[in-house]
Amino acid sequence: MIRRLLSGDPPRSTVLAVLLVLIVAALAAAPFLFPGPKSLAVAAKILVFVILVASYDLLLGYTGIVSFAHTMFFGIGAYGVAIASVRLEPGWTAVFSGVAGGLAVSLAFALLIGLASLRVRAIFYAMITLAVAAAFQTLVSQLSDLTGGEDGLNFKVPQMLRPAFRPLSEPLFGVTIDGRIITYYLIAAVSVVLFLMLLRIVNSPFGRVLQAIRENPFRAEAIGYRTVLYRSLSNLLAAAFATLAGAMYALWLRYNGPDTSLSFEIMLNILLMLVIGGMGTMYGAVVGASLFVFAQSYLQDGLHVIHDAVADVAPLALLFEPDRWLLWLGILFVVSVYYFPSGIAGQLRERARGR
Template sequence: MMRLLSGDTPRSPALTVLLVIIVLALAFAPFLFPGPLAYRTYSSICLFTMLVLSYDILLGYTRIISFAHAMFYGIGAYAMAISLRDLGGGWGAIGVGLAAGLATALAVAFVIALFSLRVRAVFFALVTLAVAVGFMTLVSKLYHFTGGEDGIAFQVPFVLGPGYTLTDEPVPGFNLIGFLTSGDFAGAWFDVRTSGMVLIYYVLFVAAVCIFFALLRMMNSPFGRVCKAIRENEFRAEALGYRTVAFRTINVCISAMIAAFAGALAALSLRYINPESTLSFDLMVNVLLITVIGGMGTLYGAIVGTALFVLAETYLQSLLAVAHEASASLPLVHAMLDPERWYLWLGLLFVLSVYFFPRGIVGQLRLRSESRRRRVGADINPGPATDPKETRG
């Protein structure tokens, strides 16, 4: 396990338990959480995990603030959508779309990095913001090619569609949420229709797991250690002989290609894309928030932060509706718990998470675990005793 994690373990019992719960829930999600809303939720967690992982190696490991990351996600999605629309819904079209998306993202990222990484911090962020806005405008204007604001609908291979079934007989599933809320063990069982949607979900899940382990290995390699050195003190890294611009450029290109790959898988999963879902500034803000809340420069934070964010965004409004009805006798509380104000409560949750977890959830859990180990070590080895008289003397 240490080798698989490249020596970078969670280093916190609480974090380990949280990660195990999230990964196991995602691994068996189609057989634990029925319904289209649940499917969209756990699929979004896998997609956003890949996207946030790719952004964390920028912001968390080299302190590169980019507002164009959602653009690379959109490039991958549009390349896949256009290929499937124009070449037909076959496997060859998927290969062409994936290759085109990765190549385009690599080329655009290299050009942006080549001309922009020599400027510092906020100036690079502004350059990437201008490029992202320009690209989104271009996509909206090229209606005959990109579908404009209406987006693109397309066909995928039959194996990946809802009409295909992996088995003739349904597979039994256990509704975990239904059991926890009702306590009815017998009534919690349901039949899972193992359609192509289940298959594409496991493609997303396996892709997210593979990308996580690959990036964990990369950031604990000599390349990753140089990136960390650039993050801590770029001038010192340059003085040691490292070409920091080259390392930052490589990092930007790798990050862009992973984001484009996630976008291509998103297109396959959704079978419809538009600028709002793949290129909007809201998407970029969400990625930035998840990275900060989960814990920058940890990679584990992408998993934890994404799971909490997507669950809050999906189910907070429903929870507020229940609380809204229950508080009918309290006018002020009743008004504050209106489901229409769910964005207010979502923002409040983010503020509280940043306040109580200033290093992100993963960073704070690791810090507390390290402090606890130090206290235990101090209790076991208190050090040599001293004579009070000698101390006064």
């Protein structure tokens, strides 16, 4: 049953399986194990970025397409929900209309970019997508009447997703169930479904063709596969999943702006998460997103504790200064790449296959 649910592609490594179970269990019980707004926000961000990174893995890890426009589709999904919720009566109709509109715009952009650019060499395609993403971010900032410009858009969500909504009069396991908890579990349920869909796609005959194109596009073309068509379909699918991730993120934040979903920093973070987790594994998205978002959110707090403990030792206190958390994040990334050159999930699967 579990094997069928995982589309015939289990983790294949006991260590990886245990790590995935621990991550899933922690995310499933996060509102009760780690009560508090910050921990819940971190868990929700992990869920969203698992889907965002997994969708980029479909593009880069399985098809071999290097694109810097992935955050554009993420932002389109977020802006779709935000604009619809502002322009229409706040409710589920606005949310679904925003998601549908975001998907339509994303697929149109992905199709145009794919048909116009996928025949060129990889480096030129990457530069084209970078230029398109930068132009789109500038356009969004200038269309202030529609997008709110640099200030972004604040909007209302459906009644049952608002913090004031209380379906239960008494706390459950010591936690008050409100609209934020419901929103979190809604995002969790959608993320599980989307991840299983991506896992099914990459393990289907279509996914096998994508991997063949990644390994040798000329050979794939020679045996009869239209590589441009398959690469375009991969581009469309990745854009659709990124759009849905953006819609979930906007629904959680109840806000969206250029820096929230369109910044190039997010694109760099996606690449880091994918490299840390492991490209071409899908499971690497879960591991990479969880570790990176957790470190990004709590590393500075951890350094603050260490800094206070070694405050009397000047060199150590200087080294563990909380403001240097980005330096330590970079060190952790270098160490992870050194010991896991194929990513954590990829390296664990290779070791299990070797044994």
